[in-house]
Amino acid sequence: MKFIDYYKILEIDRTASEKDIKKAYRRLARKYHPDLNPDNKEAEIKFKEINEANEVLSDVENRKKYDKYGKDWKHGEAFEKAKQQQQSQQNQNYSGSSDHYSEQDFSSFFESMFGGKKTRSKQYYRQFKGQDFNAELHLNLKDVYTSHKQILTVNGTNIRLTIPAGIADGQIIKIKGKGAQGINDGPNGDLYIKFTITNHTKFKRDGNNLYTSVDLDLYTALLGGEITIDTFNGKVKLKIAPETTQGAKVKLKGKGFPIYKKESLFGDLIITYNIKIPTKLTVKEKELFNQLKKLRSNG
Structure with missing residues (x-):
């Protein structure tokens, strides 16, 4: 698994305080938020990376493990346990050895202990609701005297909706879940339709x-x-x-x-x-x- 430098992603030093981490996260999350970058795949990927980095570095214990074990920080406890078992079995003394291992040392040891099959646990990403869509539908007064069905095309998608009789000029209705797809399995955004009704009658x-x-x-x-x-x-x-x-x-x-x-x-x-x-x-x-x-x- 490729090493990801969470400090670099958040644009902070390794000595950054909790306050510095929170400040950097908020700044970058606003900058790359999907609502401000619609249809921008690079911004979406960057937004996920920022959330992942914040989840790790904003937690004191997780940050300690990350600083010590790098990309395999999630398996730090398993590594310590396996190392102790191996030392006990081999009855070897590591005089002058350090408790700190390099990224390469840890990865090699982990692979040797678990048959060379490192499994990547599912990363936890914060879920975000998809972007809401806004549309405007122009109708005549006679069109809204009775309920009728109509197909509305929004962002290339055809949406079939029933327009209730009596809807008013300027009224906005919400169609749940018909906005942009959610991020990290978050809920879809909603579609807001504003009705503009023109009147060519004598009433x-x-x-x-x-x-x-x-x-x-x-x-x-x-x-x-x-x-x-x-x-x-x-x-x-x-x-x-x-x-x-x-x-x-x-x-x-x-x-x-x-x-x-x-x-x-x-x-x-x-x-x-x-x-x-x-x-x-x-x-x-x-x-x-x-x-x-x-x-x-x-x-």
Whole structure:
């Protein structure tokens, strides 16, 4: 197994303090974090190395073993035990010998004791959630009046999603696990979709309610009657009360927009009446209006 210099990875001296190690780790982790280096494989590898180095050097006991045994620091205890057993069996005295062994000495001894088969234990890496993705979806108001399915392509991946009726302009929904892949078996990131909804209809939407205006001729406004108007999903007949005034409002319950994730429930449609004053009157019409004026004045 190739020797990895954890001190070099963290860009610190071998005499560095615990505070120095923590400071170096934080600085480098921020620099090479996947969220700041999307689709950068070199940064991802560097980030893993930094975490591995920190896991070893930030632990006092692990650091001691690493300083003494190098790349085989994880097997330090096994080495000491095997060395003692061999010394006991061979009944040899190592006068003047040192407890410190070089990287080559330790590796050779370890291989001789365990049949030359050094097994690399699985390295422990800190798990990190994958990067979150952000997308924007443009729809028309009519598109979100009913629930429908749509395929969204994000970073080359097709994602099939159901868009609930009643979703609002500017609303953001989260699709769990559809972001970037996690690091070291960490969870995947999430996908955040922002909806931009354009309105090309004559209805104004405010929450779950819809607003529109309807023109009334003067005669219907004064005498009352029945008209047919457009709602968002069809036409309805509407009775007009006599002497309806300019700007009068009427509410059609349940004729508004569907409530988000409650498609069977709807807001209301609020109608404002706009009375149209007749123009280009004929001579006869003017005469009749003058008669009406006199009647009102005398009354």
